[in-house]
Amino acid sequence: MKTPKQIFEELFQCHTEELVDNYIANNSDIFQQGNWSPLGGNENNYGVIENQQASPIAALIEKITNSIDATLMRKCYEADIDPKSDDAPKSMEEARESFFPDYKNWDLTGPRKAQAKNIQILADGPKLNSSLTIYDNGEGQHPEDLENTFLSLLRGNKNEIHFVQGKYNMGGSGAIIFCGKKGYQLIGSRRFDKTGDFGFTLIREHPLSKEEESKKKNTWYEYLKIDRKIPSFKIDKLDLNLHEALFETGSIVKLYSYTLPEGSRSVISRDLNQSLNEFLFNPALPILTVDRKYRYPKDINLERDLYGLQRRLEQSENKYIEDYFSETFREEPFGSFKVTSYVFKSRIDGKNIKETKTAIQSEFFKNNMSVLFSLNGQVHGSYTSEFITRSLKLNLLKHHLLIHVDCTHMDYNFRKELFMASRDRLKDGEETARLRKFLANKLGAGNGQLAQIEKKRKDSISVDTKDTTEMLKSFSKNLPMDSEMMKLLSQTFKLEQKKENPIKKDTGKKRETEEKEPFLPKRFPSFFKFKTAKKDGINAVNLPRGQDKSISFQTDVENHYFDRVEEPGDLKIALVSYNKKNESDGGDASPGIENIEEILNINHSSPREGTIRLNLTAKNSVQVGDEIELKITLSGAGEDFEEIFLVKVADPEAPKVNKEKKDDEDQFGLPPFVLVYKDKKEDHLTWEEVEEGINSDISYETVMIPQVSNENLEKVVINMDSKVLKDFKTQYKSVDQLAVAERKYISSVYFHTLFLYMITKNRKYSIAKQNNGTNINEPVELETYLQDLFSSHYSAFILNFGTNDLLQGISE
Missing domain, CATH: 3.30.565.10 (Histidine kinase-like ATPase, C-terminal domain)
Structure with missing residues (x-):
């Protein structure tokens, strides 16, 4: 035995x-x-x-x-x-x-x-x-x-x-x-x-x-x-x-x-x-x-420690990260939680767009998790990149954004309804849906940092509207404005006629260019102060009941002060006093209120070039005339700094009327096209110059790439060095014939893209593709489908068959 x-x-x-x-x-x-x-x-x-x-x-x-x-x-x-x-x-x-x-x-x-x-x-x-x-x-x-x-x-x-x-x-x-x-x-x-x-x-x-x-x-x-x-x-x-x-x-x-x-x-x-x-x-x-x-006898590094994804993302030598920042929310019914967004570079040294995307996915997205929900540092649930494209509508950041939601300090009664007992996925319940909607609204805001980053990448593709305008003008003139086709176009693109020789009003104002002093950040702050000037010797703001109020503070600490792994700082918000209208208690009167979250929703951002923003919203229990005194403390391993200010609840403000001239009064509602070449040619962009703005590599197999944002078709990038065009032009010899061939290529690709996109969106089709090796159909974005469609035999077909009627309306 x-x-x-x-x-x-x-x-x-x-x-x-x-x-x-x-x-x-x-x-x-x-x-x-x-x-x-x-x-x-x-x-x-x-x-x-x-x-x-x-x-x-x-x-x-x-x-x-x-x-x-x-x-x-x-x-x-x-x-x-x-x-x-x-x-x-x-x-x-x-x-x-x-x-x-x-x-x-x-x-x-x-x-x-x-x-x-x-x-x-x-x-x-x-x-x-x-x-x-x-x-x-x-x-x-x-x-x-x-x-x-x-x-x-x-x-x-x-x-x-x-x-x-x-x-x-x-x-x-x-x-x-x-x-x-x-x-x-x-x-x-x-x-x-x-x-x-x-x-x-x-x-x-x-x-x-x-x-x-x-x-x-x-x-x-x-x-x-x-x-x-x-x-x-x-x-x-x-x-x-x-x-x-x-x-x-x-x-x-x-x-x-x-x-x-x-x-x-x-x-x-x-x-x-x-x-x-x-x-x-x-x-x-x-x-x-x-x-x-x-x-693995040839491997020289067989022992590696691991200490969490946060440290990998935030280490100073990380070549993949372009920027990261956070927002801390204190709202019912969630309680307090922090959301950190990590934006990856579109291109890293020595790699093209596709290679960079592949490297990022391999290094940081092995488990297909783009939004992480953690408790005590352990991920308990996640969303895929579908949240970024469908909820945030940030298509360019689909493969370049990781969001971390720290649920550790959430209200227990809310948090316990979020996660399964297995701690590996979110429940499909009311609380999860409410949190998803909240995150979509906050992170996907048009004036938010993520939207600004996407816009900056999109704007890397400059548009020379001359060619586009002429073609669209010809196209519009040859279509009856009351035709079913124009109605369909208007539903999708809000098509309007361009005014001839628009007159620009001289406002008499001259723009003065101010040179902004470079921001010199410090590891720990040396000051922290209310950005608005004092009134009657005190810091005071009016908070319209039922509306948001943004308050700014100035400091000199680095942007990642709240988010860094080593010696992070914090912004602490405390209630000093709460005086109800028509109450004469004064002093520290806080009628039955134990913490600030009972009367205010408070969110704050990580520092940005010396500015920390605080966003306030009064709860329904707060009335016009109430006064709330708050103490804000910027704390950390260094010296603590405090600011006290008074919040006066006021009547709601009337909505502001935007008097600015609308851009679409002087433009067509149709998206422009952008012609790109492999090498520099006249005023046109190269493949490399536009790749960041479309988050995709361009090759000889590429015909066109639609740039879509917030479900709107904004630009159509047309590759003028595609194999399809080169093969098509072999039928022609003279300069004039080659010019006509190029025009036919541009118009065919552009208008087929336009109508395919328009019809698919208006008919509310959704597109899915069977995953290799499985029977699971995975959703595919419309722009991805169209790009793939044109890269196959479809573009060669529309160039060579049945396009005469379409082109007649825009011919010379």
């Missing part, structure tokens, strides 16, 4: 599911059915385990989260603090600060990697059939306690402990279904204080017998016991091939033949590391990922 130590060591040396199968078959006396017990003490555990994380990466994150929790728990016990007592930290952030006073040194490679060795993820086995081992030097468990911790389900062991992530006591079991075909998972643990033995067990999916198959709908998951107890043995140290460590205490879990998604199957210290970073946006502790030399 083998000893428990032999069984564990031999099982641990199995690196695939097949080897575990063989070991069980060769030791049937140990693994007889009588030695297996159902996980959680219930044979109906199949549903709990199977209906957890939808992806193997998200399931693996739960294992890592458990290791982080265990490490913090160990530190709490070592500090002689009951984790459930009032003396225990109230948050994960507070626990890190209390138990790891030198944690700020983890921004340095050496200290970070030294700490990361306490939580390791290691790979073994064949490259395409890898087993993963997760080790932590955390609290550990006695053998007799494993059934109430690692092997239990839904016991809520951590529900009263505020500084750990786990609470349902089931997340660790979610990875079982991704362990090969049979769910093999080896667990070993020893208590941190070395007071007990090392206990272990093997988990598997129960193999149904022929008799059971006829009676049971589902199988269940079970764990090994020997002589009716968890097998155990005494240890001093175990050599488990960890990185620069021997196992003494803590826990170790081996996941056999773990199903990793494509893109994370090679060197785990690189590819899996990147995927884990996406789900661990800002973890409390660093982790080490380790691959083996025998698996």
